[in-house]
Amino acid sequence: MAPGTFKEEILRKALHLASVAIVLVYYFFGKTIVLYFMTSYLAIVLIIEHLRLDRGYRLPFVHHLLRREEETTLAGHIYFTLGAIVAVSVFSENVAYAALLMATFGDMSAALIGKKFGRRRIFRNGKSLEGCIAEFIVDIVIGYALLSNPVIAFVMALVATAVETGFEKIDDNLAIPVFSGFAGEMLVMLTQYAYP
Numbered sequence: 232m233a234p235g236t237f238k239e240e241i242l243r244k245a246l247h248l249a250s251v252a253i254v255l256v257y258y259f260f261g262k263t264i265v266l267y268f269m270t271s272y273l274a275i276v277l278i279i280e281h282l283r284l285d286r287g288y289r290l291p292f293v294h295h296l297l298r299r300e301e302e303t304t305l306a307g308h309i310y311f312t313l314g315a316i317v318a319v320s321v322f323s324e325n326v327a328y329a330a331l332l333m334a335t336f337g338d339m340s341a342a343l344i345g346k347k348f349g350r351r352r353i354f355r356n357g358k359s360l361e362g363c364i365a366e367f368i369v370d371i372v373i374g375y376a377l378l379s380n381p382v383i384a385f386v387m388a389l390v391a392t393a394v395e396t397g398f399e400k401i402d403d404n405l406a407i408p409v410f411s412g413f414a415g416e417m418l419v420m421l422t423q424y425a426y427p
Contacts (some may be wrong), residue, residue: 241373247351250335252313254328265319272406280305283377286296318408322416329377329384330412331368338403341366341395361391367392370411380422387415 257265273420275336282288314334318327345362370391374384391411 232351238341248335250311250315250331252333257319257324257327261377262319262324266316269312269319273309273316274307276306276312280309295301307402307404308327310402311408314405314408318412322412322418325377325417326387326412326419327408329374329375329387329415330408332373332377333411334404334407335389336373337366337370337388337391337409338395341392344411366395374415378419380418383415383422386418387411390414 253265253269256268311334315331318330322330341358341362341410344365345359348359348361370388371384374387375381378384378387388411392409394406394410398406
């Protein structure tokens with residue numbers, strides 16, 4: 232592990248905790264307000280990305296948090312915000328909460344446990360078995376806590392972990408809330424249809 236890699240990963244993942252603010256704003260103020268909140272945030276960070284990518288400004292705090300592959304492309308928080316907007320717009324409230332928190336805490340646990348304790352690499356992309364297990368456990372706890380249905384929690388956790396582990400070119404910050412939320416929402420609808 233390169234010097235500073237784990238500490239830098241902790242700092243990057245700490246910024247993802249902003250998703251908790253999304254959940255809190257949604258819970259206390261409703262869907263419309265949280266969508267305004269996220270769209271405003273998206274507009275601000277797109278301006279920052281414009282200055283960074285189109286105009287060549289090296290913004291000290293922003294630049295320091297970027298991964299090497301993000302230096303010439305949109306940063307992960309843009310994709311997370313888009314995924315969050317989809318989740319809040321389309322999915323029912325608790326499914327959206329679960330999808331957003333899985334994208335945050337599941338991804339965070341996979342990255343931190345994988346970097347610190349990961350020994351068994353399972354894919355070409357360097358993801359570790361230990362990180363995948365950590366993510367799955369965290370995701371299933373989140374899913375069950377919010378949905379009180381072990382099957383839906385299991386499927387959402389499985390989908391989120393598979394996306395985090397298997398997607399290489401598509402940003403998981405976008406893909407996890409969209410795919411795990413979609414799977415959860417379909418199961419919620421099937422459950423409601425089967426047991427009206």
